[in-house]
Amino acid sequence: MINPNTAAPIPATLADMVHRLDQARLTQSREEGEQSGTVPVSHYTDPQHWQQEQAALFGQWPIVAAHSSEIPIGSALPFDALGVPIVLTRAADGRVRAFLNVCRHRGMALIAGSDPGAEPAKAKACKALVCPYHAWTYELDGRLRHRLHAETFDGIDPATLNLVELPCDEASGLVVVKCSPGAAFSAEAFLQGLGAHMDWMGLPRMTVFRKVDRVYQANWKLTVDAFLEGYHIRVLHRDTIYPFFADAYTVNLHAGPHQDSLVARRAAFEAFEPPQGRDALCKLATPTQLVFPNTFLIWHPDYVSLIGMFSPAPDQVRWVHTMLIPPDRTGDDWTPHWEKTFQLIEQTVFQQEDIATAVAIQRGLSSGANTHFHLGRLEHEVLRFHHNIDEALGGRLGHGGPEG
Ligand code: FES
Ligand SMILES: [Fe+2]
Missing domain, CATH: 3.90.380.10 (Naphthalene 1,2-dioxygenase Alpha Subunit; Chain A, domain 1)
Known part of the structure; x- marks a missing residue:
């Protein structure tokens, strides 16, 4: 058939x-x-x-977070249903990634979360994630790109300030994520x-x-x-x-x-x-x-x-x-x-x-x-x-x- x-x-x-x-x-x-x-x-x-x-x-298992079509290239989508603030992104390389939606400066959410009962969030088209508090800026692949007045931060290696990435993969139209950092997994293998x-x-x-x-x-x-x-x-x-x-x-x-x-x-x-x-x-x-x-x-x-x-x-x-x-x-x-x-x-x-x-x-x-x-x-x-x-x-x- x-x-x-x-x-x-x-x-x-x-x-x-x-x-x-x-x-x-x-x-x-x-x-x-x-x-x-x-x-x-x-x-x-x-x-x-x-x-x-x-x-x-819910804390360990791969969980379906979105349909692939919800995250076009060059966009970010909040995912909060696991009780942990997560942001899903798709950078120019086409890969979906998941990060804790938490700024590495003082913890502000990088994009607004999505509460139940409200209109569900749609992906936001963006070239980078810019923190609304002091504008620390991250690439869609999680790397710290820019800090305002970076020279005022003493003794911190900026390479340690990338977003905290979560295991995330995509298969058959489903974006699958784990809500705690750890080893990568294969969504295709997960679907068995x-x-x-x-x-x-x-x-x-x-x-x-x-x-x-x-x-x-x-x-x-x-x-x-x-x-x-x-x-x-x-x-x-x-x-x-x-x-x-x-x-x-x-x-x-x-x-x-x-x-x-x-x-x-x-x-x-x-x-x-x-x-x-x-x-x-x-x-x-x-x-x-x-x-x-x-x-x-x-x-x-x-x-x-x-x-x-x-x-x-x-x-x-x-x-x-x-x-x-x-x-x-x-x-x-x-x-x-x-x-x-x-x-x-x-x-x-x-x-x-x-x-x-x-x-x-x-x-x-x-x-x-x-x-x-x-x-x-x-x-x-x-x-x-x-x-x-x-x-x-x-x-x-x-x-x-x-x-x-
Ligand atoms: S908390 Fe994000 S830039 Fe300050
Ligand atoms: Fe039924």
């Missing part, structure tokens, strides 16, 4: 998923986990558990083969239509859980998207701790044709990828939701949803279509259904009604996600970097 959008043959692993989707349809059988299981409720509430996640997961699926689907060429950045009162894992099973679609989304979906027919692929899935749509059961490209595939199923631990890509029929679910507090999720559209469907003619689409998916389906459910669950967590949640065999990906969190917190899960 050649994707006419990207002129690339379908990766064998994705072709296998399509084949399994066809089998599920023909045999009317759902792929299930081996056994049901439980997740402790305390994992959504316990401040100590949250601190372990902050240290071992999922990048081939994203490339085939044309992710690197997508462009941003809209972005929202908000905080809700729910542990971040409650929103992750909601995108890892199709069991709820028939009920929670009965009046919105369920008319388009088959009931809980999903095939999954594991790539390290990441996951790809095809969530079957009714169209697959009505007339199954082997899909010739992304658009045809997205009519049969909604491909959904979890880039562990906290990023989803959801391939709707004609656009993509890139969603980061961050964790500012045990009972809060910072929800950053970027709507990506194909580059040949931009411009004024398309704007009303995308506005309407965004409103339906973000406000109606996500906010009023998935997120509202997570918030309602969070309210009841400390009631003591449940010590554990029970997950059936159709919810096996939720169990696997929580198992992988445990493994990561215990230091037993590598992320494909130099240290494994």
Whole structure:
């Protein structure tokens, strides 16, 4: 299968998923986990558990920070969702870099940060980063270029005053960063083969239509859980998207701790044709990828939701949803279509259904009604996600970097 959008043959692993989707349809059988299981409720509430996640997961793990198209050459974009002020830049050499957004003079932020609830920041076109406090100036590759009245600083080697760089790499249209300084890593290796699926689907060429950045009162894992099973679609989304979906027919692929899935749509059961490209595939199923631990890509029929679910507090999720559209469907003619689409998916389906459910669950967590949640065999990906969190917190899960 050649994707006419990207002129690339379908990766064998994705072709296998399509084949399994066809089998599920023909045999009317759902792929299930081996056994049901439980997740402790305390994992959504316990401040100590949250601190372990902050240290071992968000503090160490490569995290998707942006889509590549958000940072053109000669620009800088703030990224604050990890709780550490970060600035992403793309210098003339085309490479994306990440730095602590902290001036080496007296610590001022070099570009204004981005608060949840406000309009998300866009990349600022610039030739250099100029500190707004006393104008120390840095190249986009982090080197200190200029200090006002440099002669008044005694005994400091300016070469020690470059910006503090963070490990950052880019693959398949995703900019991935770690929020503490350390060894470089490969984003392609980190994606463990999922990048081939994203490339085939044309992710690197997508462009941003809209972005929202908000905080809700729910542990971040409650929103992750909601995108890892199709069991709820028939009920929670009965009046919105369920008319388009088959009931809980999903095939999954594991790539390290990441996951790809095809969530079957009714169209697959009505007339199954082997899909010739992304658009045809997205009519049969909604491909959904979890880039562990906290990023989803959801391939709707004609656009993509890139969603980061961050964790500012045990009972809060910072929800950053970027709507990506194909580059040949931009411009004024398309704007009303995308506005309407965004409103339906973000406000109606996500906010009023998935997120509202997570918030309602969070309210009841400390009631003591449940010590554990029970997950059936159709919810096996939720169990696997929580198992992988445990493994990561215990230091037993590598992320494909130099240290494994
Ligand atoms: S704090 Fe940046 S120049 Fe002084
Ligand atoms: Fe949902």
